[in-house]
Amino acid sequence: MSQKTLVMGVIGADVHAIGNKILEYAFKQAGFKVVNLGVMVSQEEYIKAAIETAADAILVSSLYGHGEMDCRGLREKCDEAGLENIPLYVGGNLVVGKTPFEEVEKKFKEMGFQRVYPPGTPPEVTIADLKKDLGVDG
Amino acid sequence: MQAVLLIDFGSTYTKVTAVDLNSESILGTAKAFTTVTTDINEGLKNAVEVLHSQIGGTDYTAKFACSSAAGGLKMVAVGLVPDLTAEAAKRAALSAGARVMKVYSYELSTKEAEEIHKLKPDILLLTGGTDGGNKNVILHNAKMLSQIEGNFPVVVAGNKSVAEQVGDLLKQSDKEVRICENVMPEFNVLNIEPARAAIREIFLRRIIQAKGLTKVQSLIDGILMPTPSAVLNAAHRLAAGCGNEKGIGELMVIDVGGATTDVHSIAGGEPARAGVIVKGLPEPFAKRTVEGDLGVRYSASALIEAAGIELVGKRSGLPAEEIMRYVNKISEQPEILPEQDEKLSLVDYGLTSVAVKFAVERHAGKIETSYTPFGVTYLQTGKDLTGIKKIIGTGGPVINSKNPTGILKEAMFESTHPSILKPQSAEFLIDKRYILAAMGLLSENYPEVAIRIMKKELQVL
Numbered sequence: 077m078s079q080k081t082l083v084m085g086v087i088g089a090d091v092h093a094i095g096n097k098i099l100e101y102a103f104k105q106a107g108f109k110v111v112n113l114g115v116m117v118s119q120e121e122y123i124k125a126a127i128e129t130a131a132d133a134i135l136v137s138s139l140y141g142h143g144e145m146d147c148r149g150l151r152e153k154c155d156e157a158g159l160e161n162i163p164l165y166v167g168g169n170l171v172v173g174k175t176p177f178e179e180v181e182k183k184f185k186e187m188g189f190q191r192v193y194p195p196g197t198p199p200e201v202t203i204a205d206l207k208k209d210l211g212v213d214g
Numbered sequence: 215m216q217a218v219l220l221i222d223f224g225s226t227y228t229k230v231t232a233v234d235l236n237s238e239s240i241l242g243t244a245k246a247f248t249t250v251t252t253d254i255n256e257g258l259k260n261a262v263e264v265l266h267s268q269i270g271g272t273d274y275t276a277k278f279a280c281s282s283a284a285g286g287l288k289m290v291a292v293g294l295v296p297d298l299t300a301e302a303a304k305r306a307a308l309s310a311g312a313r314v315m316k317v318y319s320y321e322l323s324t325k326e327a328e329e330i331h332k333l334k335p336d337i338l339l340l341t342g343g344t345d346g347g348n349k350n351v352i353l354h355n356a357k358m359l360s361q362i363e364g365n366f367p368v369v370v371a372g373n374k375s376v377a378e379q380v381g382d383l384l385k386q387s388d389k390e391v392r393i394c395e396n397v398m399p400e401f402n403v404l405n406i407e408p409a410r411a412a413i414r415e416i417f418l419r420r421i422i423q424a425k426g427l428t429k430v431q432s433l434i435d436g437i438l439m440p441t442p443s444a445v446l447n448a449a450h451r452l453a454a455g456c457g458n459e460k461g462i463g464e465l466m467v468i469d470v471g472g473a474t475t476d477v478h479s480i481a482g483g484e485p486a487r488a489g490v491i492v493k494g495l496p497e498p499f500a501k502r503t504v505e506g507d508l509g510v511r512y513s514a515s516a517l518i519e520a521a522g523i524e525l526v527g528k529r530s531g532l533p534a535e536e537i538m539r540y541v542n543k544i545s546e547q548p549e550i551l552p553e554q555d556e557k558l559s560l561v562d563y564g565l566t567s568v569a570v571k572f573a574v575e576r577h578a579g580k581i582e583t584s585y586t587p588f589g590v591t592y593l594q595t596g597k598d599l600t601g602i603k604k605i606i607g608t609g610g611p612v613i614n615s616k617n618p619t620g621i622l623k624e625a626m627f628e629s630t631h632p633s634i635l636k637p638q639s640a641e642f643l644i645d646k647r648y649i650l651a652a653m654g655l656l657s658e659n660y661p662e663v664a665i666r667i668m669k670k671e672l673q674v675l
Contacts, residue, residue, distance in 0.1 A: 081346070089586035091491075109346070111401040116491055116584065116593065124295045129347040129401050140587050 080210050083125045084135040085113030088146035092139040095168075099137070102199035108206070119150045123157045132210050133163040135202075136189075143170035144183065151188025163209055165202065167193030217241060217272045218660075220652035221258060221279035221434065222441055223248055223427065225286070226472075226549070228257040230265050231652035232272060238666050242269040243647050250283045254427055277434035278655045281427060282441035287312040287417055290335040292359075293319050293397075294342035294351050299372065301495055302397040303341040306371065306406035308502045310413035311443025312337070313474075321351055322358040331362045336421050337413055338366055340380065343373030345399045352376060356383040365389055367416050371397045371409040392416060404496045414439060442502065444654030445469060446478050449606070450500045451654075452668050453480035456661040462669070465604040466637065467650065468574065468625060470566050470611045472511030472548050475573040478502045483579060483597025486635075490581065494595040501597065503577045508569040510562060510611045511548035514541045521568045530564025537561055551614075559616065566611040571624035579635040594635070600627060602637040606672060608645035618644050619675045642675040 082103055086096050093115050100112045111129050113121055122134050134154070138146060147166060154162055166189045170180050177194045184192040191205055206212070216235040221228065228248045232241040246260035266272070289312035293300025300319040307314045315333050318326055330338070340359065342352035352372040359368065360383050367390040370380050374396055381391045392415075395408040422437045439447070445467065455461030464481035483497050507516035518526060518541055523534045530537060540561040544550060552559035579596025607613065607622045615621055619642055627636040649671055657664035 079346070089584055089591075091586060091588055091591055114491070116493075116586075116591070121493075124298055125401055127348060128295050128298045128398070129344045130349065142587070 079107065079109045080132040080206070080212060081109040081111060081129050082133050082135055082206070083111045083113065083122055083129065083131040084137070085117035085122065086115040086137045086139070087117050087119070087122075088138065088140070088142055089116060090138055090140045090142070090146075091115045092137070095139065096137060099135075099199060102203065103206075106203045106206075107212070119146075119153055122150070123153055123159065126154075126159055126162060127157060131162065133165060133206060136164065136166045137168045138166065138170055139168040141169055141172035143168060147184065147187060147189070163191070164189045165191040165193070165205075167197055167202070169195050215272070217274050218656065219262070219274045219277040219434075220655045221261075221277065222444070222651045223250070223254065223257075223279060223281040223283040223437075224441065225283055228254075228261045229648065229651075230258070230261045231649055232265060232269060232274075233652070233656060233663075233667065235275075235660060235663055238663050238670075240647060240649060240667065240671060241272070243649065244268065248283050250427070254283070276659070278658070279434050279437045280439050280441045280444040280651055280655055281422065281437050283427065285313070286442070287413075287421060287440040288334070288336045289314050289339060289413070290330055290333055291317045291339045292322065292341065292355055293317070294348055295319060297495065298402075299341045299343065299398050302404055302406065303339045303371070303409070305404070305498060305501070306397050306409040307339050307413065308504060309406055309443075309446065309498060309500065310410045310417070311440030311446065312413065313504070321354045324358075327358045327362050330359070331364060334364060335366050337416055338368045339409060339413070340368055340370050341372040341397045341409075343376075344401050345374045345396050347373055347401075349373055349376045352380055353383070356380040360384050360387040360389070362387070367392065367420065369394060369409055369412045369416070371395065371412070374399070390416075390420075402495060404498065406498060414443070438655055438658055441651050442476060442504070444651040445476070445608075446500055446502050446654070447657055448650045448654035448664065448668065449478045449480050451657045451661055451665055456657075456665060459662040459665045461665070462604055464602050465606060466574075466599065466602050466625065466640075467606045467608060468570055468612065468622065469650075470569050470573075470609040471509055472610075473506070473509040473513050475505045475508040475569045475609075476502060477505075477573050477577040479577060479597060479599055479602070481597060481599060481602055483599060485592075485594050486598050486600050490592045490594050492594050497579075497597045501577070503573070505569070505573045505576060508573050510565040510569060511544050514545055514565060517565055517569060521572055526564040526568050529567045530560045532557065532560055532564070537564065562611055563615060563617060563621070566615060567621050567624050570612075570621055574625040574636055575631075575634050581633050581635055583633075596635070598635040600635050600638045603640050604643060605637060605640045606643045606645060606650075608648065608650050610648075613644055613646055613648060618642070622675070643672040644675055645671075646673050647671060
């Protein structure tokens with residue numbers, strides 16, 4: 077089985093850099109090829125990187141509460157760019173305030189994200205999901 | 215005396231520079247019309263005669279040449295995503311001294327393939343996909359290219375996983391194929407040197423032959439490179455130094471010509487202040503950009519279109535109608551020079567100033583202010599050139615101007631456009647005797663001598 081490639085980054089005007097580095101480390105340790113776009117990533121940047129590297133999944137982080145605004149339309153743009161089947165994952169403090177996570181999850185799934193994670197999700201959970209979704213053994 | 219002759223076969227002029235290696239000085243320079251359509255030797259002979267009438271006949275221990283005759287090195291670049299591998303391919307071609315006629319991205323259409331056929335490139339650079347990344351597009355493009363008639367060589371510098379397959383597809387059409395390392399092996403990692411070297415090797419081996427330059431091969435020790443590549447070489451050496459000869463540090467070279475304006479920056483271009491996030495493709499330390507719409511003869515009307523007649527009017531102090539009259543005249547007769555005509559020299563000043571302003575603006579990096587919930591952050595794309603301390607002007611319109619300082623000031627930072635990262639305080643130097651290309655050639659074999667001569671010859675304004 078060849079190595080799977082992940083494109084990841086923190087979307088929008090969000091500059092939270094630490095979690096991004098930790099996740100990159102965790103995914104690399106788990107055997108993935110990681111293309112980390114860093115912070116303040118636009119939707120177009122994820123798509124361009126995914127096309128050039130033939131990525132197997134796009135992982136979006138958002139910690140400053142504007143995730144919904146920033147993520148809207150990403151699925152549609154991926155479809156338009158020929159990435160119809162690419163899995164989209166999102167995680168972090170996706171909305172401002174005390175909205176129950178179930179509602180948040182529902183909203184993001186409707187926006188075309190396969191996996192939605194609440195704050196404080198350990199990397200192991202996402203790694204296990206990635207392996208399952210991308211058909212990686214072990 | 216130990217004399218070396220350096221020759222630059224241009225489209226219009228063949229320029230010769232004689233250098234004495236012992237005294238490390240320029241013996242003389244001269245030029246004559248290039249005669250590439252008949253026998254290129256004639257133009258060279260004429261130029262050498264003019265030179266020898268000034269300095270007396272000399273025997274040369276070596277003769278080296280660069281060439282931009284017969285249209286220069288014409289290239290087409292093909293990549294995948296416009297700002298990624300297609301941009302990397304374009305940069306590799308530019309740094310090899312090519313004239314990039316067009317850049318294509320994504321899957322080539324039949325119409326685009328026809329267009330490439332008509333463009334008749336000297337060399338095509340095919341890229342696409344990071345190593346292990348996208349394979350389909352470069353394979354598709356190889357197939358499309360293999361169906362184009364014409365035996366232009368193809369340099370393949372894309373996804374290594376399919377490089378051989380791409381090569382096999384192309385070879386079916388008798389095209390010479392050179393496979394080299396990927397221009398973007400990892401996402402956002404630029405690796406243009408192998409492609410540049412491959413382009414140069416093909417240029418040496420077959421392009422000069424195709425352009426009727428082989429006749430001079432027997433007379434000289436070789437045509438080493440395309441002229442723009444020689445200028446970039448000289449700039450790089452002068453900035454970085456070599457051996458015991460120290461360089462003068464980060465610099466910019468602005469070369470205004472009749473058809474194009476070239477800007478070379480030899481600088482890291484990292485953000486000058488803390489807290490700036492850099493976006494986009496990494497920048498080469500020695501970067502060349504070419505503006506095909508900013509020239510003061512063949513492209514004068516394109517320049518007016520790009521920059522607007524108002525600005526040229528403001529710089530030259532002439533009314534719009536008068537400028538247009540001259541622009542029409544010089545587009546038809548590109549060889550006319552402003553020596554006899556006071557007004558033409560004003561028009562030239564206007565055109566050259568604006569060419570420098572726009573060419574440097576396009577070359578320099580940009581900074582964007584972004585207001586985030588955490589306060590202000592800055593996003594930089596391209597090179598931050600605010601710290602550059604030396605700007606060198608070259609090319610006829612700059613070195614023959616009565617006010618080169620005024621022209622080069624256009625390259626400086628403008629407080630009204632703070633987002634464009636142009637130099638903030640720099641010294642101006644001028645390549646008065648037009649020796650940069652010659653020094654680029656000389657530095658192939660005698661880098662330290664070339665640096666010392668440049669230090670002597672470039673005049674501080």
